[in-house]
Amino acid sequence: MLELRGIIDAIWSFIVGLLAGLGIPQWAIELVGYALIAVVMFGVVAVIVLFLVWWERKVSAKMQDRLGPMRVGWHGIIQTIADAIKLLQKEDITPKAIDFPIHFWAPVVTFVAAFMVYVTVPFGKGLIVSDLSVGVLYIIAITTFTVIGLLMAGWGSNNKYSLLGGFRSAAQVVSYEVPLSLALLGVIMISQTLSLGTIVTQQDNLLKWYVWRQPLGFLIFWIAATAECNRTPFDLPEADSELVAGFVTEYSGMKFAMFFLAEFVNMFTASVVAVTLFFGGWMSPFGPDFGPSWMWFLGKTMFFVFVLMWFRWTYPRLRVDQLMGFAWKVLLPLAFLNILLTGLGIYLFDGLK
Amino acid sequence: MTEISLTNLTFYILSFCIIAGGIFTVSSRNLFHSAVFLVFTLFSVAGMFVMLNAYLLAAIQVLIYVGAVAMLMIFGVMLTTRLADVRLRHVNEQSWPALAICGFFLAFLVYGLWDTPFTVSGVPMPADTAHALGTLLMTKYVLPFEVVSLLLLAALVGAVVIAKKD
Amino acid sequence: MDQVPIGLNHYLMLSGVLFTVGIFGVLTRRNAIAVLMSTELMFNAANIALVAFSRFVTPAALTGQIVAMFTIIVAAAEATVALAIVLLIYRSFKGINVDRINFMKW
Numbered sequence: 248m249l250e251l252r253g254i255i256d257a258i259w260s261f262i263v264g265l266l267a268g269l270g271i272p273q274w275a276i277e278l279v280g281y282a283l284i285a286v287v288m289f290g291v292v293a294v295i296v297l298f299l300v301w302w303e304r305k306v307s308a309k310m311q312d313r314l315g316p317m318r319v320g321w322h323g324i325i326q327t328i329a330d331a332i333k334l335l336q337k338e339d340i341t342p343k344a345i346d347f348p349i350h351f352w353a354p355v356v357t358f359v360a361a362f363m364v365y366v367t368v369p370f371g372k373g374l375i376v377s378d379l380s381v382g383v384l385y386i387i388a389i390t391t392f393t394v395i396g397l398l399m400a401g402w403g404s405n406n407k408y409s410l411l412g413g414f415r416s417a418a419q420v421v422s423y424e425v426p427l428s429l430a431l432l433g434v435i436m437i438s439q440t441l442s443l444g445t446i447v448t449q450q451d452n453l454l455k456w457y458v459w460r461q462p463l464g465f466l467i468f469w470i471a472a473t474a475e476c477n478r479t480p481f482d483l484p485e486a487d488s489e490l491v492a493g494f495v496t497e498y499s500g501m502k503f504a505m506f507f508l509a510e511f512v513n514m515f516t517a518s519v520v521a522v523t524l525f526f527g528g529w530m531s532p533f534g535p536d537f538g539p540s541w542m543w544f545l546g547k548t549m550f551f552v553f554v555l556m557w558f559r560w561t562y563p564r565l566r567v568d569q570l571m572g573f574a575w576k577v578l579l580p581l582a583f584l585n586i587l588l589t590g591l592g593i594y595l596f597d598g599l600k
Numbered sequence: 601m602t603e604i605s606l607t608n609l610t611f612y613i614l615s616f617c618i619i620a621g622g623i624f625t626v627s628s629r630n631l632f633h634s635a636v637f638l639v640f641t642l643f644s645v646a647g648m649f650v651m652l653n654a655y656l657l658a659a660i661q662v663l664i665y666v667g668a669v670a671m672l673m674i675f676g677v678m679l680t681t682r683l684a685d686v687r688l689r690h691v692n693e694q695s696w697p698a699l700a701i702c703g704f705f706l707a708f709l710v711y712g713l714w715d716t717p718f719t720v721s722g723v724p725m726p727a728d729t730a731h732a733l734g735t736l737l738m739t740k741y742v743l744p745f746e747v748v749s750l751l752l753l754a755a756l757v758g759a760v761v762i763a764k765k766d
Numbered sequence: 767m768d769q770v771p772i773g774l775n776h777y778l779m780l781s782g783v784l785f786t787v788g789i790f791g792v793l794t795r796r797n798a799i800a801v802l803m804s805t806e807l808m809f810n811a812a813n814i815a816l817v818a819f820s821r822f823v824t825p826a827a828l829t830g831q832i833v834a835m836f837t838i839i840v841a842a843a844e845a846t847v848a849l850a851i852v853l854l855i856y857r858s859f860k861g862i863n864v865d866r867i868n869f870m871k872w
Contacts, residue, residue: 274606349636380728381659388662394670395639402632402677410677417674421667428663441730611772615780622784622807626791631800638803641784645810652777652821654831657813657838664838665806668845675849676799679856698793702786709782718774718823725825732828733835741832748839755843763850 251541252373284376288365295545296511300327303511303556310560337500342405345497349403354498354505357396361512363389368519369444371529371541378444383435386443386520387428390475393513394420397477397494400506404497412493415567419474419481422574427471429582433464433589434524437597447528451535458525460592463585465525467578472521474574476513478555480562481570518551610651617644631676639669656730777818785811798852798862802845809841 259280266276301316301324308315316323341350367382369375379385394417401413434457438446450456458465474481495506522528526547529540565573621641628634642665649658726732737745784807791804813834820830856862 346630346632349632352636379655380730381655384656384659384663388659388666391663391666395636395666395673398670398673399636402673414674414677417670421670424667608772611776615776618780619783619787622787625807626787626795626800626804631797634800634803638806641807642810645814648777648780648814649817652817654817654821654834657817657831657834660835660838661813664842668806668842671849672799672803672845675852676797679799679852679862695794698790701793702790705789706782706786709786710779713775713778713782715775720774720822721825723825725821726828729828729831733831736828736832737835744832744836748836752839752843755846759846759850762847763853 251371251539255374288376289362291370292362292365292512292515293508295515296508297327297331299511299515299552300330300507302552303559306553306556307560310557331504334504335501339500339502342497344405346403346405349399350497351403353396353399353403353494354502354509355396356399357393357509358505360389360392360396361509361516363392364516364519367443369447369523369528369544371539371544374529374541375444378442381441382443383431383441383446383524386516387424387431390513390516391420391424393509396509400494400498404494406497409494409496412496416477416494419477419570419574422571423471423474423481423578426467426574426578426582427475429579429586430464430467430471431520431524432582433461433585436586436589436593437461443523443528447523447530450527451530453527453532456525456527456532461525461585461589463581463588465521467582467585468525469521471574471578472517473555473558474570476510476517476555478510478514479559480565482559482564514552514555515548518548518555521551522547607651611648614644614647614651617641618648632673635669635673635676638672639666642666642669653725653729656733774818774822777822778815781811781815781818783811784808784814796863796865798855798864801864802848802852806841806845809837813837 262279262283263276266279271279304326305315305322316326319326319329341347364386366376367379367385369378397416397420398413401409401411401416404410434446435441437457437460438449440446446457495503498506522544528547529544531537531540531543618641621637621644624637625634625641628637642661646658646661649655649661788804788806788808788811791807792801795801795804816830816834816837818830820828820834824830852862855867859866
C-alpha cells in the first residue's frame with residue numbers, strides 16, 4: 248500500500264543507525280529526531296500553503312472569468328515561489344515611529360502560533376507527531392494565540408488603521424472563539440475523548456461521520472472558523488477598502504509574507520479541524536483500508552479550503568455591529584441548543600450502552 | 601541519567617522564562633509591553649504544567665488567559681493616557697519599602713522551603729489526567745463545579761451592570 | 767550540570783519567587799491594569815504550587831489540579847469584574863492611576 252508510515256519508519260531507523268554508528272549518544276539522537284520532525288512538519292505545511300496561495304489565485308480568477316497566473320511553470324504553478332523570493336529580496340521598511348520590539352515580534356508570534364497546531368494533527372494512518380490526550384483543546388488554545396500577534400501588529404505599527412484592525416481582530420476572534428469551542432463540544436460529548444487520533448478512528452466509514460449526528464454543530468463551527476481565520480465575509484481586521492490593509496499596513500517584505508502565509512495556514516487549520524472532527528479525518532468513507540489514508544485526508548481538506556475560497560469570492564463583508572451581534576445573538580444560543588440536543592440524544596439513544 | 605538532565609534543563613529554562621517574564625511584566629514602563637511579557641510568562645507557566653503532567657490544565661491556561669490578556673491589552677490601550685510615554689512615572693512612591701518587604705518575604709519563603717522534607721508519594725502520575733479530571737469534576741467535585749458556574753454567571757451579570765452607561 | 771533531580775522544593779521555590787514578583791507589582795504599580803496583571807502573576811504562582819503538590823504528594827487523587835482549575839476560572843471571573851470596575855473608575859476620575867483614587871464618596 249501507499250501508506251507513508253512504513254517509509255518514514257524505515258528512513259528514521261536508517262538515520263538512527265547512521266548516527267549511532269558515528270558514536271553519538273542516545274539523547275542527542277532524540278534531540279535530532281525532534282528537530283527533524285519539526286523541520287519536516289514545517290516543510291510539509293509550508294509546501295501545502297504555497298500550493299494554496301496559487302490555488303486561491305486560480306479559483307478567484309476562474310470565478311471572475313480570468314486566467315490567473317499563467318507564466319511561471321505549468322499554469323503558473325510555481326508563481327508563489329517566485330513571489331516569495333521577490334518578497335524575501337525586498338527592502339524591509341520599518342517606519343520611524345513604531346514600537347520596535349512589538350512591531351518586530353508580531354509576525355513571528357502569528358507565524359509560529361499558526362504552525363504549532365500541526366503537532367497533534369493526524370495526517371494519515373500513524374502520521375501524527377504526538378496524539379495529545381487534550382488535542383482538541385490544544386488546537387483551540389493555540390489558534391487563539393494569533394489574536395495576540397495581530398494586536399501586537401496593530402499596536403506596534405503606531406498607525407490608526409493598524410490599531411483599528413488589531414482591535415477588530417481581537418474583538419472578533421475572542422467573540423467567535425466561544426461558539427466555536429461550544430460547537431466542538433458536541434463532538435467531544437459523543438466521542439468521549441479529546442484526542443484527535445481516537446476521534447478519527449471512531450469514524451471509520453461514511454455513516455459514522457460525526458457530521459450526520461452534529462449537523463448544527465458543524466454549521467456553527469464552520470461559520471465561527473471562517474471568522475477565526477479572518478476570512479471574508481469576516482475579514483474586517485484587514486478590510487482593505489475601509490482600513491487600508493488593517494494590521495498589515497506598516498509591514499513589508501518578509502514580515503508581510505509571514506502574515507500572509509500565517510493567514511493561509513490558519514485557513515488550512517480550520518479545514519483540517521472540520522475534516523478531522525466531522526468528516527472522518529484520514530479514514531476513507533468506504534471502510535478503514537480503502538486507498539492511502541493521507542490522500543483521503545488531503546482530498547477532504549482541500550475541498551474545505553476550496554469552500555473557504557468560494558466564500559471569499561462570492562460573499563460581501565459584514566458590518567462590525569452585525570459581526571458581533573451575529574456571534575453573540577445567533578451563534579451562541581444555537582451552540583447552547585446544540586449541546587442540549589446532543590445531551591438529550593446521548594441520554595435517549597446511547598444510554599443503553 | 602540523561603533523562604534527568606534533560607528534565608532539569610527544561611525546568612531551568614522554563615523557570616528562567618517565567619521569572620524574567622514576571623519581572624519585566626511588573627517593571628516595564630509601557631503597559632503594552634507588560635501585557636506581552638505577561639502572555640510570555642503565562643505561556644511558560646503552561647509549559648511548566650506540561651512538565652508536571654497536567655496537560656488539560658496547560659491547555660486551559662493558554663485558552664483562558666490568552667483571551668483575558670488580549671482584553672487587558674485593549675483596556676490598557678483604551679484607558680491609559682500617554683501609554684508609551686517613558687517619562688511618565690509608572691511606580692508610586694512606596695517602591696523602595698515594597699522592595700524591602702518583598703525581599704524579606706522572599707528570604708522567608710526560601711528559608712522555609714529550602715530543604716523542608718515533604719512526604720513525596722512514589723505513586724506514578726496517571727498518564728491520561730484529562731479523563732480522570734473530567735470524571736472527578738462530574739462526581740466528587742460536582743458541587744464546587746456548579747458553584748463556580750454560578751459565580752461565572754454572577755460575574756458576567758455584575759460586569760454588565762457595573763460597566764453599563766446609564 | 768548538577769544531577770539533582772527536580773523535586774517538589776524546586777517548584778515551590780519557583781512559585782515563591784513568582785508570587786513575590788507579583789506582590790511587588792501590586793504594591794508599586796500606579797496603573798490599575800498593571801495591578802491586575804500582577805495579581806494574575808500571583809494566581810499563577812499559586813497554581814504552580816498546587817499542581818506541583820498534586821504531582822508529587824497526591825498523584826492519584828488529582829486534588830491540586832482540580833483546585834488549580836477552579837483558581838483559573840475564578841481568576842477569569844475576577845478579571846471580568848475588575849475590568850468593569852476599572853472602566854467605571856476611568857469614567858469618574860478620568861484616569862486609572864490607583865494612587866489618585868483617594869476618596870470613597872463622590
